[in-house]
Amino acid sequence: MRNTVTAPTTYAWEIEARDLRVRVGRRRMAVDDVTLTMGRGVHGLLGPNGAGKTTLIRALATVLRPTSGTLTLLGGLELRELRRRIGYLPQDFGYYRRFTVREFVEYMAWLKEMPGRDVPSAVQRAIERVGLADRADDRLKTLSGGMLRRVGIAQAIVNDPAVLLLDEPTAGLDPAQRLRFRDLLTELGTDTCVVVSTHLVEDVAAACTDVVLLADGKLVFQGTPTQLAAAGTAEHAGDSPIERGYTALLAGPKRHGSW
């Protein structure tokens, strides 16, 4: 019999960061004094290259420790229990090429300490949700890049996480897969706190309830996609209102990386 740990359910936000700083390497403060809260819904994490998106996601995934400030996840669950309740797709996820899709997702379910009796049905459901049921017993080495990305998404959702962290999940997906993925995001966001980093502003407009914009490790903006769009004017660069809002908010005089 497993010990059942009773999770606190009295938190206001799934994710609460106060004055959060995360150092990478020796000196670089890749997340620099960020204060934000995130609850259920789909939070789009936007920002130019090097803004600190991956570093923030890694801190949320408990892979990196905060350098200073506080980060409270799920009301302050202890680390082991917290990790059971997180789903994480890193930018580059490692896998064994000879595993089948099912074996790999099962293996990840096992690492997340899911009760054994729940594993087969949870694995099947996760594989179906990413549209890979017909490839479930194929080896990973036979899949395309987009399919592998979907396997990565399946392993991230297999434990029905309360906090789901997806670092550039749409990279490598073809347009049809991206549309299906947006529907999945919307569905997941109804009862999960989903944080998704992306460079595709259209994905944010279509599937996110909330946008978090980072630049140089700082929080530049948090609000709805409509509020982001409202920040732009016709003079700002971009193909859509939301892209023009993004450009407007990043157009500070001291921002480097103007390329």
Ligand SMILES: Nc1ncnc2c1ncn2[C@@H]1O[C@H](COP(=O)(O)OP(=O)(O)OP(=O)(O)O)[C@@H](O)[C@H]1O
């Ligand atoms: N291990 C490391 N050592 C030194 N600097 C690092 C390290 N990892 C990241 N950085 C730096 O920290 C900053 C933030 O990087 P991060 O990967 O979090 O940005 P990002 O917003 O995810 O970028 P991208 O959109 O290019 O993926 C960058 O300037 C990066 O060069």
